Amino acid sequence: MLETKTAKEAMSRHLVTLHPDMDVLEALRVLVQQRISGAPVIDQVGNLVGMLTERDCMHVALDAGYFSEDGGRVANFMTSEPVTVEAHTPVTEIAERFAKGHFRRFPVMEQGRLIGIISRRDVLKQLEAAWQPDRQRI
Secondary structure: OOOOOOHHOEEEOOOOEEEEOOOOHHHHHEEEEEEOOOOEEOOOOOEEEEEEEEHHHHHHHHHHHHOOOOOOOOOHHEEEEEOOOOOOOHHHHHHEEEEEEHOOOOEEEOOEEEEEEEEEEHHHHHHHHOOOOOHHHH
């Protein structure tokens, strides 16, 4: 097996972020247009204050679509105090957390700052690379 990479080495650095005062229906449009199932919510100085996922938006989308109700602010629907991983966390440890839980992504933190997102797919790519046979021995 290959040496295990860390969250920092395997994460996505291209972040789509949302803001707590943003309209939740606009935030949902961003998720749909970007083809992502969730995004970190950051305040004006870049601190991670929550996560907003498709699951968080489901009720508001139903209410807006069928009952013509207004959405509200992202802050009212996001998950506050999101579960995060540190930049130095081994990918194998993150894989275990994904296998045991329901999360699809974790914000990656370094010195208290958001530096990326690691998803199930990012972890699976690393694990897939580790199980490839040594072609030189064949």
